[in-house]
Amino acid sequence: MxxxxxxxxxxxxxxxxxxxxxxxxxxxxxxxxxxxxxxxxxxxxxxxxxxxxxxxxxxxxxxxxxxxxxxxxxxxxxxxxxxxxxxxxxxxxxxxxxxxxxxxxxxxxxxxxxxxxxxxxxxxxxxxxxxxxxxxxxxxxxxxxxxxxxxxxxxxxxxxxxxxxxxxxxxxxxxxxxxxxxxxxxxxxxxxxxxxxxxxxxxxxxxxxxxxxxxxxxxxxxxxxxxxxxxxxxSQFGLASVKFRWNVSGTYMQSVPTFISTAFDGCSERREFLAEHYDGADTLCSDIFLKGYQWPFQAARAFSGSSRIDLFVYLETEIRKRRVFLDFRVNPSGYDPAALMPEARAYLNRSGAHQATPLARLRHMNPAAAQLYLEHGIDIENEMLEIAVCAQHNxxxxxxxxxxxxxxxxxxxxxxxxxxxxxxxxxxxxxxxxxxxxxxxxxxxxxxxxxxxxxxxxxVESIGGQALTECREFLARCRNARVSQPELLRELRSRMSRAGAHIRVEGTLSEAVSEARELWHRLDSDGCALKDAAETTRVLSLRQLSLAHLVYLESILYYVRQRVGSRGSALVIEDGSNIGDLKSRHVVPEDVTFRDKILESRYECGRVQQRWVACRELPVGDTWFETVWAEYRSGGIYH
Ligand SMILES: Cc1cc2nc3c(=O)[nH]c(=O)nc-3n(C[C@H](O)[C@H](O)[C@H](O)COP(=O)(O)OP(=O)(O)OC[C@H]3O[C@@H](n4cnc5c(N)ncnc54)[C@H](O)[C@@H]3O)c2cc1C
Missing domain, CATH: 3.50.50.60 (FAD/NAD(P)-binding domain)
Structure with missing residues (x-):
């Protein structure tokens, strides 16, 4: 340079x-x-x-x-x-x-x-x-x-x-x-x-x-x-297709497709797994419909509302290690449009969505939605659509x-x-x-x-020079390192999805934080394999992701230990619960007193500092025109 x-x-x-x-x-x-x-x-x-x-x-x-x-x-x-x-x-x-x-x-x-x-x-x-x-x-x-x-x-x-x-x-x-x-x-x-x-x-x-x-x-x-x-x-988590990344919200759910799970090979042991968690097809199909506009996973709906669907998909993929798909070619077993909840019935009636299959209903209500997958190489007329509960927004x-x-x-x-x-x-x-x-x-x-x-x-030149030297030293360590960037990236991503996504358990998080800390220190001191200069960006990106994953996990663990409880898009489960057989009694309820506070996190001297700050009030302010005008004219609004 x-x-x-x-x-x-x-x-x-x-x-x-x-x-x-x-x-x-x-x-x-x-x-x-x-x-x-x-x-x-x-x-x-x-x-x-x-x-x-x-x-x-x-x-x-x-x-x-x-x-x-x-x-x-x-x-x-x-x-x-x-x-x-x-x-x-x-x-x-x-x-x-x-x-x-x-x-x-x-x-x-x-x-x-x-x-x-x-x-x-x-x-x-x-x-x-x-x-x-x-x-x-x-x-x-x-x-x-x-x-x-x-x-x-x-x-x-x-x-x-x-x-x-x-x-x-x-x-x-x-x-x-x-x-x-x-x-x-x-x-x-x-x-x-x-x-x-x-x-x-x-x-x-x-x-x-x-x-x-x-x-x-x-x-x-x-x-x-x-x-x-x-x-x-x-953060916000919800159901999305994984081969082509897209939220399966709106009409993808309102057309009421069938949820299928298979063994890890993606074809054997095909099962309509949601049925085992519901008393009857009517509630199950109504929940699927509701997911259309209740897209994000919500802790408050995890046991008695549409977020049950996300929870059961999670159990199937993460705990039972199976794969989950939407099948738009067939109706869920027992699907009876006349027995859906009134809201769903009214919506489908008004939309004229009386067709025989989910795909036909989807095409009727939103032709572009089916076409979109075709444009990305997935023909939902002939194949199932693989999904998972995915991170969407922080x-x-x-x-x-x-x-x-x-x-x-x-x-x-x-x-x-x-x-x-x-x-x-x-x-x-x-x-x-x-x-x-x-x-x-x-x-x-x-x-x-x-x-x-x-x-x-x-x-500034001296500060820049110092940063450049440190960066070159790090990259020099990388040239001697063995462990590859994709390997470490896979490791940190699977840790985040296991411990830092929408299902949170203190024991799992605590283990994840130790591993994350170890990865960050190891990466900082030893680097990761850098075979040629073209890999430099990927290596430096991994470095910042590695620190971010440590800070995120530490913040989530702190939050869980403080007993903030289940809220937003995160369900906190008591340590030692059987996740495979989750019941509402295993869940840490929300402590609403935390709604007035914000968790601040800061990485400093190798440690993540956490503190709660009070939410700043909604300003009432003086909106008398002459007063505001005077402050505006003087530039006082910027101070
Ligand atoms: C599937 C999905 C659906 C969504 N739907 C909605 C919705 O309906 N409504 C809504 O409000 N929000 C929605 N969101 C969220 C919203 O789309 C994003 O929050 C928003 O687009 C982010 O915009 P941004 O400009 O902050 O970041 P981005 O659009 O992500 O842009 C970041 C930019 O920074 C660049 N960059 C990153 N790191 C570096 C670096 N180190 N050096 C140089 N450049 C860098 C990137 O290349 C990119 O140019 C959705 C998100 C997803 C994933």
Whole structure:
């Protein structure tokens, strides 16, 4: 590499919906010396994923019920462990962020009077959800990429940022640059006043995952720099196909397919395994139907609601070591549409879904849903669709204030899924809104407060040089290491799915934490095999994933030991219970007093520090126009 450093005002790391938006918003505010560094425009979750009807959440704009930022914030706060100020900002800016996308050409549906119609999503009392179809986040990215190109915002693709450079300033840590590697193994140093960190969720952590396979995330890079994280144990898990990663929500479940398990070979010992857990086919088929719009696994529904399905799928795959498939060619044994719960009956009647098989009903209600699998090489007319309970989203992430600046590393702005602004549960679609709002907030703050140069460039060069030396030493150790990167990656992913997913047991977690700690120390000291320079990115990505998996597991173990109990998408089971024969009495119930607190986790001096902080209140504030105007004019809102 050239060891010389480029100096920028702001680097945006990542080009998902959040990172792209931050770049556009910065440029609009006159912050010109910016650069997007990314693995690639075709990488990440936003441009590669979707769902039956991928949802965007914003304040309601249609219908006769009134809505307001405070009402919407209350929906964010209802499940607990969310900061009130962040909820208010996400609500208050949701329309601004939404209309930005509309103006950039994202074709959200409206009626002939110009009203943006909405529907209800999970945890949403007010029809705030909207969608452009299965690929809302992709359409957002494409519109933002067009705008970025029009504005001539510079971008360097094929850069993997593996180190945040930090310095001390007035007794506090601040970020001052990054170290990135390219596919040939060349290292690149950049100095920057500000880093907008938009690297997405921790997609690479789980074996069973519906994050796109190309997306690993990089939260471990910020954790290694000492950034505080929050709510790491609060993730979302649900049923998804595994060969082609896609949520089997909506009409995939409303068409009521048959759940089949087989031996590990995928064909022998075929069984309709759900039947053994239910008293009759009617309740079972109603639960399958409900999974359509109760997609995430929910602890509260694990024994008497539709989340039983996820639980039984988990038992079949993880405990009995069998494989589970959806068969759309045949109805579940005993399927009788007239005996379904009234809600399901009414829905199928209104949709005219009276066809003889699940596939025919699916094609009738949503032809694109069946076609989608065909486009990805899976013909559900002739084969079964393999599924598992998969990790889909992390509500937690890096902790930041109401301008999306890290709570402890100044000038670092985590935006998008890597920002942990959500609590125990979130309305469907709020992840995409949070990314757009966070990008806007960070850009506004940087333009107002951080647009001038403050860095001592010689000092940053010395910090960069030191980081480069450490990296080269690590890679030198890797050249002598035997254990391979794919082997360690498999190990950490299977550990996360076993111990850190939606079923949590203290004993299993405690063992997993010891193994994770051992892996992290071993990897740091010995490295892993690096045969040629082209493998450098994969090795450095494994390194940050390894630290992330340790911090996540330690946080989950701490949470379980603190007896927070079962909530959101996680079921905590008493140690020593027979998981194969799980009953509700084995479950640790939720302790609701924890809804007022947020777990903060920080990696420091080789240890993970945990602490509870009280949720910040929903701001009431003085909304008298003259008062707010005066504060706005003086720039007081940024202090
Ligand atoms: C199957 C599925 C369905 C979903 N459905 C919905 C939904 O209906 N509604 C909703 O609101 N949310 C949904 N989500 C969640 C939502 O899609 C994501 O939270 C969101 O797209 C994340 O956007 P992002 O910009 O933060 O990250 P991403 O889109 O993941 O982008 C991250 C970017 O950072 C880059 N990057 C990562 N690490 C590095 C590094 N070290 N160096 C350089 N670049 C790096 C990546 O290449 C990528 O460009 C869904 C998620 C999944 C998986």
């Amino acid at each position: 050239g060891d010389e450093m480029r100096y920028l005002n702001t680097i945006i790391v990542g080009s998902g919906a959040a990172g792209l938006s931050a770049a556009v918003q910065l440029k609009r505010r006159g912050v010109d010396n910016i650069l997007v560094l990314t693995e690639g425009l075709a990488m990440g979750t936003s441009i590669n994923t979707g769902s039956d009807k991928q949802t965007y959440y914003k304040m309601a704009l249609c219908g006769s019920n009134s809505d307001s930022p405070v009402e919407m914030a209350r929906s964010y706060l209802s499940a607990g462990s969310t900061h009130g100020d962040l909820a208010l900002v996400e609500a208050a800016l949701s329309l601004r962020a939404f209309f930005n996308l509309v103006e950039l050409g994202v074709d959200f549906p409206r009626d002939r009077w110009g009203r943006f119609v909405g529907y209800k999503t999970d945890h949403d009392p007010a029809t705030r959800a909207t969608s452009v179809g299965p690929y809302t986040s992709r359409e957002m990215c494409l519109a933002l990429i067009r705008e970025m190109r029009r504005m001539k915002i510079p971008i360097e693709e094929h850069r993997f940022v593996h180190k945040l450079l930090t310095a001390n300033e007035d007794g506090r840590k601040r970020v001052c640059g990054v170290l990135a590697v390219d596919p040939e193994g060349e290292q690149h140093l950049y100095a920057a006043e500000n880093i907008v960190f938009a690297v997405g969720g921790p997609g690479g952590l789980y074996q069973h995952s519906v994050y796109p396979a190309v997306h690993s995330g990089a939260v471990g890079v910020a954790l290694e720099a000492g950034a505080t994280a929050c709510n790491l144990p609060e 509500n937690g992430g890096l902790a930041a204030d109401h301008w999306w600046e890290s709570v402890d590393i100044k000038h670092l702005f985590p935006v998008g899924e890597v920002n942990g602004s959500h609590g125990v549960a979130r309305p469907g679609g709020s992840a995409l809104n949070a990314g757009q709002v966070g990008a806007l907030r960070a850009a506004e703050f940087i333009a107002a407060r951080y647009s001038n140069p403050t860095l001592d460039q010689r000092k």
